[in-house]
Amino acid sequence: MLSKNNSMESMEKKHIEIVLIEDEEDILELLEYHLSKEGYAVTGFLSTENVEQFLEEENPSLMIVDRNLPGMEGSEFILHLRRLGYKIPVIFLTARNQEGDLEEGFKSGGDDYMTKPFSPKELLLRAEALLRRSGVTANNTVRYKDLMLDIQKHQLFINGKPIDLTNLEFRLLHAFIKNPRQPLDRDFLRDEVWGNDSTTFHDKTINVALNRLKKKIDPSGEKSYFAPVWGIGYKLL
Amino acid sequence: MLSKNNSMESMEKKHIEIVLIEDEEDILELLEYHLSKEGYAVTGFLSTENVEQFLEEENPSLMIVDRNLPGMEGSEFILHLRRLGYKIPVIFLTARNQEGDLEEGFKSGGDDYMTKPFSPKELLLRAEALLRRSGVTANNTVRYKDLMLDIQKHQLFINGKPIDLTNLEFRLLHAFIKNPRQPLDRDFLRDEVWGNDSTTFHDKTINVALNRLKKKIDPSGEKSYFAPVWGIGYKLL
DNA sequence: ACAAGTCGATAACATTTTGGTTACAAGGTA
DNA sequence: TACCTTGTAACCAAAATGTTATCGACTTGT
Known part of the structure; x- marks a missing residue:
C-alpha cells in the first residue's frame, strides 16, 4: 500500500527538479534521500560554487539552501541570484534561531x-506547499542519452x-529525439522539419542538413549518434 | 527614522487586504495591531462564520487562520474554500505542535x-514573503543585474x-527584464510591447527599436546586455 | 565475385534569409 | 517652429540554408 502510493507519486513528480545546498554532508545525504523517495529529481551541492552554472543549464523548481555555508552565505547567494533575475522559490535552513x-x-x-x-516530513510538506503556490513550472526539456x-x-x-x-x-534534432531509435524516412522529415509546402525539394537537402548537425554535435565523429537507414532515411541510435 | 520608514511602507501597502480569523480575542487584537501598523488593511473574524460572505464581496490578498476554531476547524474551512476555487494564500496558526x-x-x-x-515579527516576515511569491507586489521596481x-x-x-x-x-526593456535569459521571439515582442492590433508591422521595427535601446543603455557597447537569437528574436543575457 | 545502379557522405559554391546600421519621413508635443 | 519619438526604407554584413558535383559505399542481379 505504502510502496504503491510512493511509486505513484514518483510518476507524478518525476520531472520536478530540486536543488539542495548544504555543507554538512550527512544532512545533505539525508535530505537527498527523503526528497528522492518522494520522486523529486534532486541535485545536491556542498557549497554555492557551481550552482550558478547549473542554473544556466537547468530550470529547477525549488532550492533548499543552508544559511551557513563556507565561502558565500546562503542568503547572500540568494540575494545575488535575485538581482540576476532568478525567481526560483527558496527554502532556507539554519542552525541558528x-x-x-x-x-x-x-x-x-x-x-x-x-x-x-x-x-524531514515538515520540509517535504513545506516544499510541496511552496511548489503548489509557485505553480510548478514544468521543465520544458527533452532528453536522449547525453543530449538535452x-x-x-x-x-x-x-x-x-x-x-x-x-x-x-534544432528542429531536425528535435524530430529525432522525439522518435529515438526509430528510422525516420525522408518524407516524414520533410514534413516535420521543413514543412510540406515546398514543391521543389532536393534529394540531398536532408543529407547535407544532417551532416552539418552531426558535425556540430560530434565533431570528432566518435559517438555516432545517427545511423543511415538505407533507402529510407536516418535513425537516432 | 523608524516612524518615517513605517509611514513610507504604509503608503505602499495601503491597498493590501488581509483577513484574520482567530477566536482568542486578545491575540486577534494583537495581530490586527501589528499588521495595521505595517500598513495592511486588516479585517478580523472570531470564527469562520461570515467569512465566506466577506470573500464574495472583497478580494483579500492573504488569510491568517487559527487551526483551532469554534464550529468549523480552520483547516477544514480552508479545504472548503479551496474546493470552491479560492486560491488565496493562507497562513495557519496553531497552539498544538x-x-x-x-x-x-x-x-x-x-x-x-x-x-x-x-x-509577530516572524509572522510579518512570512506574510510578506508569501505575498511576494503570490505576485502581490508592494514594491514596483524590477531589477536585473545593474539595471533597475x-x-x-x-x-x-x-x-x-x-x-x-x-x-x-521602457516597455521593451521591461519585457526583457521580466523574462531574463529567455529568447523572446518577434511575435511575443510585438504583442507585449507594441500591442497585437497593428496589421502592418515591419520586420525591422523591432531591430531598430532594440538597437536604439542598446545604444541608450550601453553607448560604448562594452556590456552587451542583449544577444540576438537567430531566426527567433533576442534575449537578455 | 563483379558490374551496374542506387543511394549516402562530403566539400565547395550559390542563394536566401536575417540582423545591423543609418538616413529620412511622419506624427506628436512643448 | 523646433524638438522628440517612432516608423519606414535602403543598404550592407553575416549567418543559415540550398544546390551541385564528386566520390565512395551498399545492394542486387548475374
Missing part, C-alpha cells in the same frame, strides 16, 4: 525558513555543455 | 504554518544612475 537571521533570510528573497533540527534539448531556451546541452544550433538543426 | 496537525494544515491547502507562541526599472517613476537606473528612456524603450 535569532530574529535577525530570520529577517535577513526573508529580506534576501527567501520564501520559507526552517530551523534545525527539523523533521531545452525547448524554451532553444538550446542544446551535451553533458551540460551548451551547443549552439541553427534553427533548422 | 503535532506532525499530524501540520500535515493536515498543508494538505488542506495552507501555504505556511506557525506554532504559537510566535513572534522603477515602474511607477517610469525611470531606468543603471548602478543608481538615472537613464531616460522613451515609452517604447
Whole structure:
C-alpha cells in the first residue's frame, strides 16, 4: 500500500527538479534521500560554487539552501541570484534561531525558513506547499542519452555543455529525439522539419542538413549518434 | 527614522487586504495591531462564520487562520474554500505542535504554518514573503543585474544612475527584464510591447527599436546586455 | 565475385534569409 | 517652429540554408 502510493507519486513528480545546498554532508545525504523517495529529481551541492552554472543549464523548481555555508552565505547567494533575475522559490535552513537571521533570510528573497533540527516530513510538506503556490513550472526539456534539448531556451546541452544550433538543426534534432531509435524516412522529415509546402525539394537537402548537425554535435565523429537507414532515411541510435 | 520608514511602507501597502480569523480575542487584537501598523488593511473574524460572505464581496490578498476554531476547524474551512476555487494564500496558526496537525494544515491547502507562541515579527516576515511569491507586489521596481526599472517613476537606473528612456524603450526593456535569459521571439515582442492590433508591422521595427535601446543603455557597447537569437528574436543575457 | 545502379557522405559554391546600421519621413508635443 | 519619438526604407554584413558535383559505399542481379 505504502510502496504503491510512493511509486505513484514518483510518476507524478518525476520531472520536478530540486536543488539542495548544504555543507554538512550527512544532512545533505539525508535530505537527498527523503526528497528522492518522494520522486523529486534532486541535485545536491556542498557549497554555492557551481550552482550558478547549473542554473544556466537547468530550470529547477525549488532550492533548499543552508544559511551557513563556507565561502558565500546562503542568503547572500540568494540575494545575488535575485538581482540576476532568478525567481526560483527558496527554502532556507539554519542552525541558528535569532530574529535577525530570520529577517535577513526573508529580506534576501527567501520564501520559507526552517530551523534545525527539523523533521524531514515538515520540509517535504513545506516544499510541496511552496511548489503548489509557485505553480510548478514544468521543465520544458527533452532528453536522449547525453543530449538535452531545452525547448524554451532553444538550446542544446551535451553533458551540460551548451551547443549552439541553427534553427533548422534544432528542429531536425528535435524530430529525432522525439522518435529515438526509430528510422525516420525522408518524407516524414520533410514534413516535420521543413514543412510540406515546398514543391521543389532536393534529394540531398536532408543529407547535407544532417551532416552539418552531426558535425556540430560530434565533431570528432566518435559517438555516432545517427545511423543511415538505407533507402529510407536516418535513425537516432 | 523608524516612524518615517513605517509611514513610507504604509503608503505602499495601503491597498493590501488581509483577513484574520482567530477566536482568542486578545491575540486577534494583537495581530490586527501589528499588521495595521505595517500598513495592511486588516479585517478580523472570531470564527469562520461570515467569512465566506466577506470573500464574495472583497478580494483579500492573504488569510491568517487559527487551526483551532469554534464550529468549523480552520483547516477544514480552508479545504472548503479551496474546493470552491479560492486560491488565496493562507497562513495557519496553531497552539498544538503535532506532525499530524501540520500535515493536515498543508494538505488542506495552507501555504505556511506557525506554532504559537510566535513572534509577530516572524509572522510579518512570512506574510510578506508569501505575498511576494503570490505576485502581490508592494514594491514596483524590477531589477536585473545593474539595471533597475522603477515602474511607477517610469525611470531606468543603471548602478543608481538615472537613464531616460522613451515609452517604447521602457516597455521593451521591461519585457526583457521580466523574462531574463529567455529568447523572446518577434511575435511575443510585438504583442507585449507594441500591442497585437497593428496589421502592418515591419520586420525591422523591432531591430531598430532594440538597437536604439542598446545604444541608450550601453553607448560604448562594452556590456552587451542583449544577444540576438537567430531566426527567433533576442534575449537578455 | 563483379558490374551496374542506387543511394549516402562530403566539400565547395550559390542563394536566401536575417540582423545591423543609418538616413529620412511622419506624427506628436512643448 | 523646433524638438522628440517612432516608423519606414535602403543598404550592407553575416549567418543559415540550398544546390551541385564528386566520390565512395551498399545492394542486387548475374
